Amino acid sequence: xxxxxxxxxxxxxxxxxxxxxxxxxxxxxxxxxxxxxxxxxxxxxxxxxxxxxxxxxxxxxxxxxxxxxxxxxxxxxxxxxxxxxxxxxxxxxxx
Numbered sequence: 001x002x003x004x005x006x007x008x009x010x011x012x013x014x015x016x017x018x019x020x021x022x023x024x025x026x027x028x029x030x031x032x033x034x035x036x037x038x039x040x041x042x043x044x045x046x047x048x049x050x051x052x053x054x055x056x057x058x059x060x061x062x063x064x065x066x067x068x069x070x071x072x073x074x075x076x077x078x079x080x081x082x083x084x085x086x087x088x089x090x091x092x093x094x095x
Contacts (some may be wrong), residue, residue, distance in 0.1 A: 001009070001025060004030050005087060013056060015037060015050060016078060020046070020093070021045065021046040021047040021048075021052065021093045022045045022046050023043070023044050023045075023046070023054060023091040023092055023093055024042055024043050024045065025040060025041070025042045025090075025091055026041050026042050026043050027032055027039070027040070027041045027049055028040050028041075028087070029074060030087060033073055036083050036084060036085060037081060037082065037084075038081070038084050038087070039079060039080075039081055039082075040058075040068075040079065040080055040081075040082050040089055040091075041077070041078065041079040041080075042054065042056075042070075042072075042077070042078055042079075042091050043072075043076050043077055043078075044072040044076040044077075044093060045076060046076070047072070047076060048088050050072075050073065050074045051071045051074075052071070052072040052093055053070075053071060053072075053093070053094040054067060054070045054071070054072055054078055054091050054092070054093060054094065054095065055068075055069060055071070055091065055092050055093075055094045056068040056069070056070055056080060056082065056089055056090075056091045057064055057075055057089065057091070058082045058083070058084045058088070059061070059071075059084055059085055059086045059089075059090045060088060060089065060090050061086075061088060062085070062086055066083055068080050069094070
């Protein structure tokens with residue numbers, strides 16, 4: 001019982017030490033008014049490897065979201081051109 005308790009404490013502590021990388025969208029701009037394409041840029045913080053692969057989901061709350069892949073460099077920055085009808089996006093690091 002004591003061994004099981006110590007194992008659970010070790011697992012909980014290890015999970016809190018290694019935080020998942022954080023992805024922040026830093027800009028989402030349209031080159032011209034009335035267009036459906038936009039440039040999306042972001043920053044990955046806390047990644048352990050380089051390059052870091054990022055999955056961008058555009059119009060993520062719609063019935064037909066768009067999925068794009070981007071590569072963040074050593075500095076964690078990435079940019080990609082996307083097609084968007086709602087102007088919303090979310091990004092996560094691909095495991």
